[in-house]
Amino acid sequence: xxxxxxxxxxxxxxxxxxxxxxxxxxxxxxxxxxxxxxxxxxxxxxxxxxxxxxxxxxxxxxxxxxxxxxxxxxxxxxxxxxxxxxxxxxxxxxxxxxxxxxxxxxxxxxxxxxxxxxxxxxxxxxxxxxxxxxxxxxxxxxxxxxxxxxxxxxxxxxxxxxxxxxxxxxxxxxxxxxxxxxxxxxxxxxxxxxxxxxxxxxxxxxxxxxxxxxxxxxxxxxxxxxxxxxxxxxxxxxxxxxxxxxxxxxxxxxxxxxxxxxxxxxxxxxxxxxxxxxxxxxxxxxxxxxxxxxxxxxxxxxxxxxxxxxxxxxxxxxxxxxxxxxxxxxxxxxxxxxxxxxxxxxxxxxxxxxxxxxxxxxxxxxxxxxxxxxxxxxxxxxxxxxxxxxxxxxxxxxxxxxxxxxxxxxxxxxxxxxxxxxxxxxxxxxxxxxxxxxxxxxxxxxxxxxxxxxxxxxxxxxxxxxxxxxxxxxxxxxxxxxxxxxxxx
Amino acid sequence: xxxxxxxxxxxxxxxxxxxxxxxxxxxxxxxxxxxxxxxxxxxxxxxxxxxxxxxxxxxxxxxxxxxxxxxxxxxxxxxxxxxxxxxxxxxxxxxxxxxxx
Numbered sequence: 001x002x003x004x005x006x007x008x009x010x011x012x013x014x015x016x017x018x019x020x021x022x023x024x025x026x027x028x029x030x031x032x033x034x035x036x037x038x039x040x041x042x043x044x045x046x047x048x049x050x051x052x053x054x055x056x057x058x059x060x061x062x063x064x065x066x067x068x069x070x071x072x073x074x075x076x077x078x079x080x081x082x083x084x085x086x087x088x089x090x091x092x093x094x095x096x097x098x099x100x101x102x103x104x105x106x107x108x109x110x111x112x113x114x115x116x117x118x119x120x121x122x123x124x125x126x127x128x129x130x131x132x133x134x135x136x137x138x139x140x141x142x143x144x145x146x147x148x149x150x151x152x153x154x155x156x157x158x159x160x161x162x163x164x165x166x167x168x169x170x171x172x173x174x175x176x177x178x179x180x181x182x183x184x185x186x187x188x189x190x191x192x193x194x195x196x197x198x199x200x201x202x203x204x205x206x207x208x209x210x211x212x213x214x215x216x217x218x219x220x221x222x223x224x225x226x227x228x229x230x231x232x233x234x235x236x237x238x239x240x241x242x243x244x245x246x247x248x249x250x251x252x253x254x255x256x257x258x259x260x261x262x263x264x265x266x267x268x269x270x271x272x273x274x275x276x277x278x279x280x281x282x283x284x285x286x287x288x289x290x291x292x293x294x295x296x297x298x299x300x301x302x303x304x305x306x307x308x309x310x311x312x313x314x315x316x317x318x319x320x321x322x323x324x325x326x327x328x329x330x331x332x333x334x335x336x337x338x339x340x341x342x343x344x345x346x347x348x349x350x351x352x353x354x355x356x357x358x359x360x361x362x363x364x365x366x367x368x369x370x371x372x373x374x375x376x377x378x379x380x381x382x383x384x385x386x387x388x389x390x391x392x393x394x395x396x397x398x399x400x401x402x403x404x405x406x407x408x409x410x411x412x413x414x415x416x417x418x419x420x421x422x423x424x425x426x427x428x429x430x431x432x433x434x435x436x437x438x439x440x441x442x443x444x445x446x447x448x449x450x451x452x453x454x455x456x457x458x459x460x461x462x463x464x465x466x467x468x469x470x471x472x473x474x475x476x477x478x479x480x481x482x483x484x485x486x487x488x489x
Numbered sequence: 490x491x492x493x494x495x496x497x498x499x500x501x502x503x504x505x506x507x508x509x510x511x512x513x514x515x516x517x518x519x520x521x522x523x524x525x526x527x528x529x530x531x532x533x534x535x536x537x538x539x540x541x542x543x544x545x546x547x548x549x550x551x552x553x554x555x556x557x558x559x560x561x562x563x564x565x566x567x568x569x570x571x572x573x574x575x576x577x578x579x580x581x582x583x584x585x586x587x588x589x590x
Binding site for chain 2: 341351434
């Protein structure tokens with residue numbers, strides 16, 4: 001199956017018209033994976049038997065012509081629990097963990113007829129921006145196998161960008177959907193905090209984590225968000241707001257005429273590659289050409305986002321990851337003489353360095369005598385960051401800028417330098433701190449590598465981002481360019 | 490540059506977090522954590538006098554639901570994830586240090 005020639009709608013038409021059966025589609029998807037994944041290494045586990053069984057059942061039953069997701073194979077990030085299918089969060093700690101329930105998003109997708117073909121690689125517990133923190137293996141960038149796919153949803157991004165699958169789920173705590181989407185030239189949406197249930201998402205930082213779709217086109221992304229969004233009694237931070245049919249508004253009449261777009265000067269500052277700046281400035285001109293206005297705005301506290309984030313996210317992580325104690329599930333050390341050893345040795349053996357670093361940073365920030373100076377201070381700065389966005393979005397429909405300061409870097413280039421790695425998140429982190437929707441769409445190339453543009457909207461206004469993303473996509477051809485097989489672009 | 494966190498403090502933090510560090514790791518993490526805490530301290534430039542801290546951005550407040558148990562009857566599947574089990578219970582080592590017998 002050549003997914004580069006398809007989107008969800010045309011695939012659905014093929015299934016309804018019986019030009020292809022679900023079984024053939026699923027087999028073709030596993031063929032794609034068999035061809036590409038030995039080198040790309042986007043997957044941690046495949047779900048072949050269950051996928052083929054479900055495909056056969058769906059072929060038997062027939063495809064519902066009104067359900068565009070029926071029979072569509074999809075990949076799921078490995079920090080989203082899947083009933084009966086090993087879910088590791090790319091950690092040794094959970095190497096043999098088999099969930100006994102489905103995450104709400106998985107349950108929803110299953111009920112709509114999506115076929116889960118496998119679990120994708122990621123940075124351990126979603127901590128990282130290169131997928132090099134996976135305890136199992138690195139994943140390659142779909143465009144250049146010597147470069148990182150970004151992270152933490154690097155496996156999902158590479159799987160979609162390489163054409164192994166048409167769509168995948170990722171999660172985003174500080175940029176983990178948008179940055180790998182940018183690095184691989186695909187569309188990634190981090191929805192508003194509370195838009196999608198986090199029930200069954202292995203918790204990293206609960207006030208920031210959000211699940212979202214990763215696709216090749218804006219419309220496919222919109223279709224998937226409408227499918228998985230909404231209130232869930234199992235996650236009481238989910239909003240009861242109605243979920244629009246986001247894709248319904250994406251058509252030949254969709255326009256950005258009269259829209260006001262803010263381009264923060266801080267997003268094009270020091271540390272941002274000239275090629276990336278050029279792509280974003282060209283995109284701003286394109287929006288002007290399409291009838292929108294783009295003016296320079298300011299987010300004065302943006303530069304403090306990274307510091308505030310690494311305090312808040314690490315503090316929440318140190319608390320969330322206390323549950324991994326070697327008792328009820330997960331890795332238990334063999335080298336134990338007493339109960340304390342079970343805790344300490346299991347955690348020491350089960351967690352990788354980045355996870356340990358964040359647990360210690362969080363434990364430090366929350367510890368007696370440091371709480372006010374670090375955690376409380378960061379939570380106050382978070383308020384100021386939110387206020388900055390509110391001020392701009394009061395009279396702008398959305399904000400545009402780069403996703404990341406650079407295109408994908410080389411594997412091994414930054415992994416030993418956590419500070420540099422953390423600073424890469426400077427343009428995505430503030431969006432999580434403010435709980436806003438943020439989307440990455442393809443906006444150009446820098447020396448052959450994709451460059452993503454980030455669109456940031458008002459709370460629960462993903463609709464405007466999809467419209468603006470769709471109009472840009474229709475007016476450009478960046479999303480139509482595809483990596484060569486083997487990643488030798 | 491004055492260090493912001495020393496090896497004793499890192500050792501203390503690691504023990505609070507139930508992690509154990511060998512000498513090499515202690516040095517390595519101390520250097521890195523010190524640098525990152527230096528980044529944290531840039532927040533001191535920001536005037537936060539009178540600013541309310543934000544701990545969550547959800548629009549839902551005090552949502553109540555019935556306390557109903559679901560997904561019952563998976564005792565065996567749950568126990569299969571336990572590192573050690575016996576007679577339907579999770580088995581743990583004795584709490585008393587066996588090395589001091």
